[in-house]
Amino acid sequence: MAFSEVTRERARQIIARYPEGRSRSALLPLLHLVQSEQGYVSPEGIAFCAEVLDITKAQVGAVATFYTMYKRKPTGDYLVSVCTNTMCGVLGGDKAFEALRDYLGVDHDETSSDGKITLEHAECLAACDYAPVMTVNYEFFDQITEDSALTLVKQLQNGERPQPTRGTRLCTLKEMAVQLAGFADDRGDDVIADGPAGEPTLAGNRLAERFGIAVPGFDPETPITKKAEEAPKPTETLPKAASDGKPAGDGPLPQKKEEAKP
């Protein structure tokens, strides 16, 4: 199938976001974009990305198959993801996933027979203070149980769109893919306002508010030391290279020889 003119225009806009001559940076958003039209990354979608970026289909395919959010077969309107990483898993996520799997009769990365719901177990969704969590088209439903997960999925099957705990009212997975391709949600300010910070997010703030705690000595007029003046030299201790113990890190120790630079 040929991609619509809307999609082609969006592809041009995506490419224009990146510095000149760096159009390949547009590949991830473009793959989200083709999912917004077809619901998955089809061979046509791969060919489309290859065509607009002037790279080979093999180059696009290598990228498309690397990332879990690019689906390789048609998906339902709703992608139901249950976090089963350790924290959510032990607090009830494992049981909720099993309940949904049994109820829907599908396993991880499969779509229900009515074509509405794609089920998956997800890795840590960065909401451990709300654990256990699940998402529908990536919008959060917090502190779930087996029962609440089942109720939610039944509502989706009945054509309802239950309100997420955080995030905004549900759209379809294809509609969400437009946002993932980097386009602002055009449903208006109320959608962006939806889903204010929940209590776990504010837990420390609430305590500080209740006990009147503030950090003293903050003066926004504090002058910035001028270049010519000699700034007091703070004690700087280089962390050991071993402190770069995780991939989400800020990077390893830069070359020692550069230490001497002013």
Place this chain on the structure above:
Amino acid sequence: MTLDYQPSQESLSKLTPVLTKRWLSPDAWKIDVYERLDGYTALRKAFKAHPDELIQLVKDSGLRGRGGAGFPTGMKWGFIPQNDGKPHYLVVNADEGEPGTCKDLPLMMADPHSLVEGVIIASYAIRANFAAIYIRGEAVHSARRLRAAVEQAYAKGYLGKNILGSGFDLDLVVHSGAGAYICGEETALLDSLEGYRGQPRLRPPFPATHGLYASPTVVNNVETIASVPYIVLGGSAWFRSMGTEKSPGPKIYSISGRVNNPGQFECGLGVTLRQLIDLAGGMQAGHELKFWTPGGSSTPMLTDEHLDVPMDFEGMAGVGTMLGTTAVQVFSNQDDIVYATYRWIAFYHHESCGKCTPCREGNYWMVRILHRILAGQGTVLDLDTLLDACDNLLGRSFCALGDGATSPVTSSIKYFKQDYLDYIEGRKTPMFKGELVGAH
């Protein structure tokens, strides 16, 4: 949980609401509200200073990277070669996904402009005219707020050409990932941002000289960059009034698990777990602390022996672990350490990008061995095999994902070997049905 508990004065005195303070204003994501709450005043102040003065200011503040490694931020900025004729780039790592970590997404959701303002100041300091925030794909709610903030900032002249008449130009792109934990590793992130598979690069050269598009690039975590406007306003001495001498400043600690009131608690670096649990309303009834991660699953676990160790970079290194992302996951005597380890290794196995053999194969086999132990079919020798696999993994891959995968295995065997033996020697009911895997 109602907030009627009373933490001790000592614990309360550790709270430092700075980065999180604006979160109490539900509309802070709107630019006019942000401006009323002192938003973009740091940017105006920064533009009056020379970029080098800002780099020096951040050096003086002692700010260290909040993404896990704790590298001094000002020093990282200072590594960018100036007057080299090449374009410079700032890339913000918002690919939050380290198990247990949940601080950056709420920050971008509740106060996205503070990150945008930090990006503009940091870009001005390192002389970058293009910046990108690489946000985790699944984080749609935070991305929605962030994209709105960027649009508003363009409309008000805080982004684009000749920002506030300063002569400084900056374009900022919010780039959604597509589901790959490895892209939180900075060089894999850069490859991904360039439109490739997210696989780590061999270093050197480092991103400071050969980063995005092989040009000088600073990659910083969200919380690091969001700290910058406060340093610009309050100064380095004020920033150093929080935290410890070598780990200054406020830090968002994320507490999850078996506590009464889990959530985000911003404290000066060096708070202890005992104080954090106190702030989080204590342990849940019927649960006793058994094991916990100081900063995500990639940081070796600790036990109830470590309740009073200061949680700063030095304190955690002193007990053989790392501060990481201050993702404090609290587990109790009702949680199974062997299962927890198995589940984390299944995660590393799934997320290993496959580039380096030790990580790809090591995690593949470790997850199978852990599974068979849980299935009641393990042998004592399996523990040696696991430790041997860790020996062959640690320090033998391009990036820290492989190193991180050894943390749960080695630390759980170190502190809780008996729990493994209980499965191996038949004292504990197998969790899975018997399944013979690999050679016995």
